[in-house]
Amino acid sequence: MIEVTHLTKEFGHKKAVNNISFTVEKGEVLGFLGPNGAGKSTTMRMITGFIPPSSGEIKVCGYSLLEEPEKAKSCIGYLPESAPLYPEMTVYGFLSFCANMRGLRGGQKKQAIEKVIETCFLQKVVYQGIDTLSKGYQHRTCLAQALIHDPEVLILDEPTDGLDPNQKHEVRKLIRQLGEEKSILFSTHILEEVEAACHRAVIVDLGDIVEDGTPEALREKSGDDSLQTLFRKVTTTEVA
Amino acid sequence: MFTGLFQIYKRELASYFSQLTAYALIVVFLLLSLGFCFSFGHFMEVGDASLEYSFFRWLPWFFMFLVPAVGMRLWSDEYRTGTIELLGTMPVATIAIILGKFLAALSVWSVALVLTFPVWILVNYLGDPDNVLILSSYLGALLVCATFLAVTSLVSAFTRDQVVCLVVSVFFCAVMTLAGYEPVLRSVNSLLPEWAGEVLASATVDEHYRSAVRGHIRWHDLFWFLSMTAACLYGTSIVLNAKRS
Numbered sequence A: 001m002i003e004v005t006h007l008t009k010e011f012g013h014k015k016a017v018n019n020i021s022f023t024v025e026k027g028e029v030l031g032f033l034g035p036n037g038a039g040k041s042t043t044m045r046m047i048t049g050f051i052p053p054s055s056g057e058i059k060v061c062g063y064s065l066l067e068e069p070e071k072a073k074s075c076i077g078y079l080p081e082s083a084p085l086y087p088e089m090t091v092y093g094f095l096s097f098c099a100n101m102r103g104l105r106g107g108q109k110k111q112a113i114e115k116v117i118e119t120c121f122l123q124k125v126v127y128q129g130i131d132t133l134s135k136g137y138q139h140r141t142c143l144a145q146a147l148i149h150d151p152e153v154l155i156l157d158e159p160t161d162g163l164d165p166n167q168k169h170e171v172r173k174l175i176r177q178l179g180e181e182k183s184i185l186f187s188t189h190i191l192e193e194v195e196a197a198c199h200r201a202v203i204v205d206l207g208d209i210v211e212d213g214t215p216e217a218l219r220e221k222s223g224d225d226s227l228q229t230l231f232r233k234v235t236t237t238e239v240a
Numbered sequence B: 001m002f003t004g005l006f007q008i009y010k011r012e013l014a015s016y017f018s019q020l021t022a023y024a025l026i027v028v029f030l031l032l033s034l035g036f037c038f039s040f041g042h043f044m045e046v047g048d049a050s051l052e053y054s055f056f057r058w059l060p061w062f063f064m065f066l067v068p069a070v071g072m073r074l075w076s077d078e079y080r081t082g083t084i085e086l087l088g089t090m091p092v093a094t095i096a097i098i099l100g101k102f103l104a105a106l107s108v109w110s111v112a113l114v115l116t117f118p119v120w121i122l123v124n125y126l127g128d129p130d131n132v133l134i135l136s137s138y139l140g141a142l143l144v145c146a147t148f149l150a151v152t153s154l155v156s157a158f159t160r161d162q163v164v165c166l167v168v169s170v171f172f173c174a175v176m177t178l179a180g181y182e183p184v185l186r187s188v189n190s191l192l193p194e195w196a197g198e199v200l201a202s203a204t205v206d207e208h209y210r211s212a213v214r215g216h217i218r219w220h221d222l223f224w225f226l227s228m229t230a231a232c233l234y235g236t237s238i239v240l241n242a243k244r245s
């Protein structure tokens, strides 16, 4: 579903992502771990087609992102790290715009909006202006936007950032549930989340994949049964 | 591609009218253009039924700072809120996003121009004007707007800073307006080599605008406006794409 081969991104002289390859199958949830500045967001931006890679290839749902960007993009749902929104719109207006952009119309659109409002618990704020929402609600509105066209591939950049513990739990549950029939790539700094929601985890550091395996396998590798120890062992503490 | 373009157009237009931007722009523009028409334009005294000297002549002067003032947020807002990342990952081409935003801003200007209709009614009431000529003048004014808007879009793509964008685009629009005036051209010619004067003279909107206002808009004027606009919008797409990599 997602196939990334030899992906590299350089910003000037700086290598943000260095020759990364991995795949995410249908029905798989891949957790993306790594310290700040490791290149997680950059990788996700390339997979979603926002920035072009310096070299390497990306295939989503069988479409090459460089050759057929629009076809590839239409089967991806993306939650950017900063959860961007149009502040002057209402939640409903924003979701309606996103649904339109994804080609949904009429009754189909209405249904899709109702569904994501329910899954992301937005019932209370449907007609509220986005600029007056709390941070967590803004984050959930942006998550709703990623789910609206029921995409086969989900790319979520820190989906639980800024959510309260109840909502964190709900989102993890949602990821696990959606992961049964979709391919999901999500990044996080919360190591328990990996064990709670992922089938597989990848640890990146300075643009390289340093570990790749199931949460259990990674835990075993650490020596004392905790991801935290492994994470600290394989990643550098200071970042350029 | 066109569905995406239309959706972006709709959203942008709604955003102009749900914020104060559109209203402020329209009110200020009407005050300035109609105010000038009746004061400095000496509309009542000269009995200028074509509206050429009293009304249309002044319009580029207002556009040259009002159009950048409204256009400066074209791209910087998308970058500030990060929504460019949403648009950039939706299945639409960059050029559709650019055109959608451009046409929305141009529509706001069309509304502003249409709302100057009281002068048109007035000349018809007072005299017997050539209405085709007036229509052609309105078209010319809209084309000047489109050109300035495209220039602003290009400048706005370069910088996230709205103030920088405003200052730089007002500068370019002012050059394009002023370069058509004889005294300016003459002093430029005495200071700069001949080719510089020619470049400047060919970049001026004034000559093309004036031929529209005089009623004989020529194909090459139309071509000039449209190619200027297209070039700046295409430049915008190049800059936006280059910025991402």
Ligand SMILES: Nc1ncnc2c1ncn2[C@@H]1O[C@H](COP(=O)(O)OP(=O)(O)OP(=O)(O)O)[C@@H](O)[C@H]1O
Residues within 6 Å of the ligand: A011, A014, A015, A016, A034, A035, A036, A037, A038, A039, A040, A041, A042, A043, A081, A240
């Ligand atoms: N537009 C850019 N220009 C220059 N350098 C950039 C740009 N975007 C990212 N970088 C650099 O690329 C590296 C990777 O950044 P990235 O945002 O992918 O990290 P991350 O793994 O998502 O970190 P975090 O956990 O803090 O979100 C960083 O060193 C960053 O400074």
Ligand SMILES: [Mg+2]
Residues within 6 Å of the ligand: A040, A041, A042, A081, A157
């Ligand atoms: Mg990041």
